[in-house]
Amino acid sequence: MSTVRLSQLSKHYGQTVAVHELDLEVADGELLTLLGPSGCGKTTTLRMIAGLVEPSGGRIEFDDQDVTWLPPRARNIGFVFQSPALFPHLSVARNIAFGLSVKGAKQAAIDARVEEMLALVGLTGYGARMPSQLSGGQQQRVALARVLATDPRVLLFDEPLSALDRNLRDTLKYSILELQRRTGKTAIYVTHDQSEAFAISDRIVVMNAGRAEQIGTQTDIYLQPRTPFVAEFIGSNNGLPGTVSGVEGSGEDARTIVSSGGMLLRSRSRVPAAIGDKVVAYLRPEDVVVLQDGEGSAFENVIEGTIERVIFEGPTAQLRVDIGGRELRADISGGRRLLFAKGQGRVRLGFNELTLIAAPSDSPAGVDGDGEQEAAPTA
Amino acid sequence: MAEPLSLPLLSSAAEVRRRERNRRLIGLALVAPAMLLVVAFLYYPVTFIVQMSFTLGSSYLSPQGPEYSTANYDAMFSRYLPNVLVTLQLAGLSTIVNLFFGFPFAYILVRKVRYRDLVRAFMVFPMFGALYIAFGMRFILLPGGPATPLFQALGIPSTAVLYSLPSVVFAMSVFTFPFMVMNIGAALSNVDPTLEEAAACLGARPWQTFRRILLPLTRSGVIAGILMVFGWNIGTFAEPILLGSMNEQRALAWTLYQRGVVQTDYGLSSAMSVVLLVIAFAVSYFSLRYSRGALVQ
Amino acid sequence: MTAGEMSAPPAPAARAPGAQERARRVTSRRLVDLLGHAYIWFVLIVFVLPFLTLLAYSFTGPGGTYAIQNFQYVLGSFGENLWWSFRVAGLTLVINLLVALPAAYAIVRYPFPGKRLLFSALTLPLYVPGAVIGISLVLVYNFTYHLTTSVWGLVLAMAVGTFPLMLTPIVVALKDLPIVFEEAAACLGATRWQTFWRIVFPLIGPGVSAGLMLSFIIVFNEYLVTLFVHPPEITTAPLRVFNLVRTAGLAPTTAALAVTMQLISFGAVLLFFRVFGTRYLKGTYLI
Numbered sequence: 017m018s019t020v021r022l023s024q025l026s027k028h029y030g031q032t033v034a035v036h037e038l039d040l041e042v043a044d045g046e047l048l049t050l051l052g053p054s055g056c057g058k059t060t061t062l063r064m065i066a067g068l069v070e071p072s073g074g075r076i077e078f079d080d081q082d083v084t085w086l087p088p089r090a091r092n093i094g095f096v097f098q099s100p101a102l103f104p105h106l107s108v109a110r111n112i113a114f115g116l117s118v119k120g121a122k123q124a125a126i127d128a129r130v131e132e133m134l135a136l137v138g139l140t141g142y143g144a145r146m147p148s149q150l151s152g153g154q155q156q157r158v159a160l161a162r163v164l165a166t167d168p169r170v171l172l173f174d175e176p177l178s179a180l181d182r183n184l185r186d187t188l189k190y191s192i193l194e195l196q197r198r199t200g201k202t203a204i205y206v207t208h209d210q211s212e213a214f215a216i217s218d219r220i221v222v223m224n225a226g227r228a229e230q231i232g233t234q235t236d237i238y239l240q241p242r243t244p245f246v247a248e249f250i251g252s253n254n255g256l257p258g259t260v261s262g263v264e265g266s267g268e269d270a271r272t273i274v275s276s277g278g279m280l281l282r283s284r285s286r287v288p289a290a291i292g293d294k295v296v297a298y299l300r301p302e303d304v305v306v307l308q309d310g311e312g313s314a315f316e317n318v319i320e321g322t323i324e325r326v327i328f329e330g331p332t333a334q335l336r337v338d339i340g341g342r343e344l345r346a347d348i349s350g351g352r353r354l355l356f357a358k359g360q361g362r363v364r365l366g367f368n369e370l371t372l373i374a375a376p377s378d379s380p381a382g383v384d385g386d387g388e389q390e391a392a393p394t395a
Numbered sequence: 396m397a398e399p400l401s402l403p404l405l406s407s408a409a410e411v412r413r414r415e416r417n418r419r420l421i422g423l424a425l426v427a428p429a430m431l432l433v434v435a436f437l438y439y440p441v442t443f444i445v446q447m448s449f450t451l452g453s454s455y456l457s458p459q460g461p462e463y464s465t466a467n468y469d470a471m472f473s474r475y476l477p478n479v480l481v482t483l484q485l486a487g488l489s490t491i492v493n494l495f496f497g498f499p500f501a502y503i504l505v506r507k508v509r510y511r512d513l514v515r516a517f518m519v520f521p522m523f524g525a526l527y528i529a530f531g532m533r534f535i536l537l538p539g540g541p542a543t544p545l546f547q548a549l550g551i552p553s554t555a556v557l558y559s560l561p562s563v564v565f566a567m568s569v570f571t572f573p574f575m576v577m578n579i580g581a582a583l584s585n586v587d588p589t590l591e592e593a594a595a596c597l598g599a600r601p602w603q604t605f606r607r608i609l610l611p612l613t614r615s616g617v618i619a620g621i622l623m624v625f626g627w628n629i630g631t632f633a634e635p636i637l638l639g640s641m642n643e644q645r646a647l648a649w650t651l652y653q654r655g656v657v658q659t660d661y662g663l664s665s666a667m668s669v670v671l672l673v674i675a676f677a678v679s680y681f682s683l684r685y686s687r688g689a690l691v692q
Numbered sequence: 693m694t695a696g697e698m699s700a701p702p703a704p705a706a707r708a709p710g711a712q713e714r715a716r717r718v719t720s721r722r723l724v725d726l727l728g729h730a731y732i733w734f735v736l737i738v739f740v741l742p743f744l745t746l747l748a749y750s751f752t753g754p755g756g757t758y759a760i761q762n763f764q765y766v767l768g769s770f771g772e773n774l775w776w777s778f779r780v781a782g783l784t785l786v787i788n789l790l791v792a793l794p795a796a797y798a799i800v801r802y803p804f805p806g807k808r809l810l811f812s813a814l815t816l817p818l819y820v821p822g823a824v825i826g827i828s829l830v831l832v833y834n835f836t837y838h839l840t841t842s843v844w845g846l847v848l849a850m851a852v853g854t855f856p857l858m859l860t861p862i863v864v865a866l867k868d869l870p871i872v873f874e875e876a877a878a879c880l881g882a883t884r885w886q887t888f889w890r891i892v893f894p895l896i897g898p899g900v901s902a903g904l905m906l907s908f909i910i911v912f913n914e915y916l917v918t919l920f921v922h923p924p925e926i927t928t929a930p931l932r933v934f935n936l937v938r939t940a941g942l943a944p945t946t947a948a949l950a951v952t953m954q955l956i957s958f959g960a961v962l963l964f965f966r967v968f969g970t971r972y973l974k975g976t977y978l979i
Contacts, residue, residue, distance in 0.1 A: 068875055072408070085414075092881075093879055097876060099872060101875075103873060118880065415803070418803060418804075419803060423798075425794035426798045429795035429855070433816075438813075439832065439836075440828035443828060444824075447831055500732065503729075514736065516961065518739060519961045522910075524913040524930060526950075527743065527953070528742045530746065530933065530947075531741065534745055534746065534942055569738060572735070572739075623818075626821060630824060631822065633934065637938070651827055655827045656827070656919075665827070665831070
């Protein structure tokens with residue numbers, strides 16, 4: 017059981033920066049997920065924590081021990097790979113026993129532990145089988161048992177479910193979560209799959225191009241994204257660029273007025289912004305309500321547009337609305353889905369939840385500089 | 396939270412460099428025994444004979460020390476020129492024979508035949524050594540041996556067949572045939588069969604498909620095969636000795652043995668070796684230039 | 693003897709073929725296929741013919757009767773030669789293995805400059821004519837290393853000549869081994885040494901065996917370099933065959949020895965194929 021701390025951790029390959037001065041603290045017993053698109057540096061970070069890759073700079077600490085330069089075998093970690101990586105020439109039992117036998121444990125103790133681990137992952141009796149005789153899901157469970165057998169202080173998961181099919185993924189991710197809770201071990205999990213991250217994490221680090229864009233709980237990053245990347249990467253979002261044109265009220269009633277594409281939008285978003293600052297107003301499709309005649313008084317913002325397309329998805333219907341040259345997506349669920357089935361004509365949209373994020377200076381996405389703006393990681 | 400880290404960052408860079416250097420050193424240490432073996436028992440000896448080739452006879456041993464001259468090379472290109480030519484002739488002919496018969500064999504093997512492993516098992520026989528092939532052939536072709544009735548029927552005196560150029564070339568070709576076939580076969584198996592089908596659909600006849608599609612694509616395998624076959628055959632002496640007439644027995648490898656080991660004319664035999672090496676590497680050089688590095692995959 | 697034709701893919705028809713024409717084309721294709729197979733078999737028979745005739749000859753006794761005493765000869769008078777062949781081959785295999793394993797591992801897993809050049813340098817012996825290796829080693833053994841009377845001179849000459857055959861299959865096997873196994877072992881607490889012996893070595897077993905087999909059959913049957921380099925008291929079996937044929941001509945006993953050598957070699961190859969198949973020999977260009 018251990019805390020993990022990364023201080024200014026970085027990795028570059030020649031001119032390419034894979035991980036840029038990452039600061040991160042993982043609490044004891046927490047399951048923290050590194051979430052991001054491929055190439056964002058999450059796997060590199062994980063492998064540096066494991067010791068499989070040497071950092072170009074920075075520090076890694078487990079509790080208060082500096083492990084930055086320790087080889088993997090000295091860190092007492094458990095690493096679960098994308099492929100189960102079970103040693104094909106060893107039986108299930110000997111695979112699980114491997115970590116203990118290389119340390120010279122006594123056979124009786126090893127056997128007991130193997131049984132214990134098999135029971136833990138629900139594979140009692142499979143000890144004598146060979147890896148090739150197991151299904152993908154079973155192999156991954158044996159891989160779990162194998163890393164847990166050595167009682168590591170930190171568990172590291174490198175997209176362990178991406179090689180499995182859909183249904184297996186769903187059941188296995190909850191097994192992983194349960195195991196982590198039961199053993200109480202600190203875990204760092206890497207994935208590009210948002211639903212996986214949301215299902216099991218205590219906190220999530222959204223990464224992009226080697227940097228941490230935001231660290232927070234699921235609700236934090238979903239409802240209060242701090243950078244354009246997070247706003248757009250997590251779930252779907254409409255981004256309306258505009259300029260701050262005014263500030264109203266104070267305290268709970270404070271509103272920022274944004275002028276965007278000929279509309280004036282009111283946002284409750286508490287962003288320190290001066291008049292004239294460029295911002296992007298983000299609006300989630302499910303927060304847009306398609307209004308019928310007479311409705312709208314409950315909403316601070318009501319805009320009009322022309323329906324371009326309606327996509328009926330089953331539980332939801334997606335409306336693509338042209339609001340003065342830009343396209344807005346609105347998701348309707350429930351009874352109202354069928355109201356606009358014909359997909360034509362003018363429509364009024366109402367919304368309250370508008371998140372404002374400072375626009376990047378001139379780069380199309382992500383933050384510039386050292387990420388010292390809203391994307392600064394929380395301690 | 397993190398303290399200001401300019402100092403640790405600097406030492407990180409140094410640490411990274413130190414570790415990379417260590418890894419390089421360990422790597423080199425692991426290869427060192429192999430390098431030692433090859434340098435001590437191949438490269439150094441070869442440089443030794445290059446030096447030796449410029450000494451006269453066994454003067455290296457003499458108390459006055461070695462006499463240096465290029466006389467050995469003069470001899471190579473005058474008195475022993477026929478030997479060089481015969482060696483080239485034998486190796487060249489067997490290479491051509493191997494190419495001619497080996498390419499179709501490899502093609503059929505790779506494209507058509509299902510019992511490939513069985514064929515491979517049979518193909519190891521030549522690999523056991525040219526010696527047994529030559530021995531076996533000599534037995535077959537001996538007057539009074541099994542082939543004599545056949546030759547009598549054809550009206551050829553069997554002695555003419557036994558100790559002759561064709562039988563030496565034949566034996567050499569048989570020995571190196573698997574090398575050629577395997578190199579070509581490996582290259583052929585990387586050629587998509589649908590390319591040949593596409594060519595046929597476009598109207599190409601078999602010869603055209605071969606010349607314009609197969610040959611260019613299997614070039615590296617053909618080159619590797621030629622290299623291997625030629626290299627082996629310029630250095631062999633079992634076939635020429637056991638199956639050849641006086642002419643073939645002048646193959647350089649045997650002359651080398653006679654002069655070098657039996658008559659201890661170290662200078663001359665070294666010069667012969669150098670000539671052999673130069674020939675072998677000239678062939679390699681030109682072939683590799685043509686094939687874009689077939690051997691180092 | 694005609695070279696086997698490459699089977700011609702059917703030419704595109706200008707019009708729909710009539711039944712007669714179709715039948716003709718089908719049989720012509722089948723004929724070509726048959727010719728192809730016949731060619732293969734013809735060549736294979738040519739390969740095996742010397743062996744078979746020697747086999748037949750080795751059973752002839754005086755007066756043209758069938759006899760197996762020639763093989764008793766093999767175990768008796770030639771026994772020492774056979775024993776030397778096995779001994780030299782065994783020592784060569786050990787040296788090759790001990791030298792090739794770390795070299796292969798370094799080439800595949802460690803970073804250092806000039807790897808391709810190094811690999812070429814290590815596999816070059818295969819392309820140097822045997823006589824050149826022979827004479828150069830004779831000279832060096834006489835003047836520098838003073839190895840003329842030891843079996844090690846012969847063994848090391850064999851080792852350098854067959855080293856590429858040991859190295860290449862092991863390198864190929866290592867390249868094919870996913871690195872994730874070693875990473876998993878490292879994370880589980882194993883040292884590099886433990887990882888190598890408990891995980892890597894078992895998993896490259898087939899590659900190692902391929903190297904062993906190839907080296908064995910080459911060294912076991914080697915006579916060319918042996919002729920140059922062997923210490924006077926040591927005569928391996930193939931060298932004995934060569935000397936006998938050259939001096940005493942053909943004799944059934946010599947044939948018996950040659951046959952025995954080939955049978956042992958063939959047995960080793962069959963054993964390997966049985967256990968591992970031919971997959972692990974790719975890249976050696978020998979089989």
